[in-house]
Amino acid sequence: MNSPAYRLGDLQLRILQSLWDRPDSSVAEVHAELKPERDLAYTTVATMLRKMETRGLVAHREEGRSFLYRALVAAEEVSRSVGQHLVDRLSSGSLTEAVSHLLTSREVSRDELDQLEKLIKEAKRRSK
Amino acid sequence: MNSPAYRLGDLQLRILQSLWDRPDSSVAEVHAELKPERDLAYTTVATMLRKMETRGLVAHREEGRSFLYRALVAAEEVSRSVGQHLVDRLSSGSLTEAVSHLLTSREVSRDELDQLEKLIKEAKRRSK
DNA sequence: TCAGTAATACTACCATGGTAGTTTTAAGGT
DNA sequence: ACCTTAAAACTACCATGGTAGTATTACTGA
Known part of the structure; x- marks a missing residue:
């Protein structure tokens, strides 16, 4: 929106796709979803989600001790x-x-x- | 070729297009060509060309005191x-x-x- | 010959994407 | 009450694209 969407990196786009598919995913869920194609560390996904939240691409709400993320861009x-x-x-x-x-x-x-x-x-x- | 071409940045791609159009362009010529769309410093273009040469995207030959660049990728x-x-x-x-x-x-x-x-x-x- | 100029070379800086280790926090079971 | 564990938070690092200033070099005309 405010930040041009086309600048999304590959991982960011992939994460967004995952969230479009399954909104309110925990980090673990996104991580699991990406696992087959990219063997990333759990923290990599977590960090990227946090960065994306800063950029306004996603948002989270708390659910117990986990964060559930959703995409903010369509x-x-x-x-x-x-x-x-x-x-x-x-x-x-x-x-x-x-x-x-x-x-x-x-x-x-x-x-x-x-x-x-x-x-x-x-x-x-x-x-x- | 060896480096995946899709990773080209916008400026890099734009420079390549300029070189495809006019092979054996000097830095000044590329700079002039891009001038209308992007008001870049001369050295910006020169630096980028040098970086691209390192990456094997372009090559140059000397012509007097100038370098004439050409694209190495089709x-x-x-x-x-x-x-x-x-x-x-x-x-x-x-x-x-x-x-x-x-x-x-x-x-x-x-x-x-x-x-x-x-x-x-x-x-x-x-x-x- | 010497000053100006035009070219390259060098250096630097910043943002961002990608990646992940380490630390802290808090929940939950035994 | 305490230990384990899972989660987030923090920190760090690297590569690259983009941008450009400063330094050096060398040609060229007066």
């Missing part, structure tokens, strides 16, 4: 911000160009292309 | 890397989802949608 908002930032970075603002980059730069399956086409048709319908 | 490669990283961040790897995010998160003009549709058709044709 997934939508962050997605938009992060996406917008990429579009700016990649192609100084041209969405078409950005998507073109994405399409040409990796293998895209037939199936994905179909889905994408549907997405666009839908967007068209909505916009009309 | 635009394609960086675009792919940056794009891929975003897709991972935004939707743990689903391109469709990522594009969907981009589409729903901002105003997309009719015209852009048309272009996008064309892009996809083209990709389909290519992949077949």
Whole structure:
């Protein structure tokens, strides 16, 4: 919000996603959730959550001896911000160009292309 | 290459873009190119270029008393890397989802949608 | 030849993300 | 009442991006 969301680090974003999925998570829960992908120390997660709280990204309430955290920024908002930032970075603002980059730069399956086409048709319908 | 390209900072990416556009640019030229958008000190650009050279992102050759820089990483490669990283961040790897995010998160003009549709058709044709 | 100038080199500083160890606190069971 | 344990708090450290001032060097024109 006040702090630009696109600047989120990888871990921060991952933590937010975890909290979007399960609001009111304890540090232990977030830590457990991230465990398979990142083998972080418990305190790493705790510290990051505290830092994120300072930045206004999350908030906590007490529950017994634990803190339960929740995200203060909406997934939508962050997605938009992060996406917008990429579009700016990649192609100084041209969405078409950005998507073109994405399409040409990796293998895209037939199936994905179909889905994408549907997405666009839908967007068209909505916009009309 | 060896260092993951997606980690490029905004300024670094901007400098690379400038060099892709005009290879063998002096510091002064890069500085001038960026001037309108970012009013940076000359030495800021020079320092960043030196740092980027250390990281293997650019290289220079001497021309009189100036250094002429060129990018060592290809635009394609960086675009792919940056794009891929975003897709991972935004939707743990689903391109469709990522594009969907981009589409729903901002105003997309009719015209852009048309272009996008064309892009996809083209990709389909290519992949077949 | 010498002063000015334009270039690089060097140094420094700050913020932030990421990571984690150590210390304190408090709850809970025996 | 005390020991264990789990939680938060505090502190610390490093890398990197970004930014720029100061020092040095070397060319160039008067």
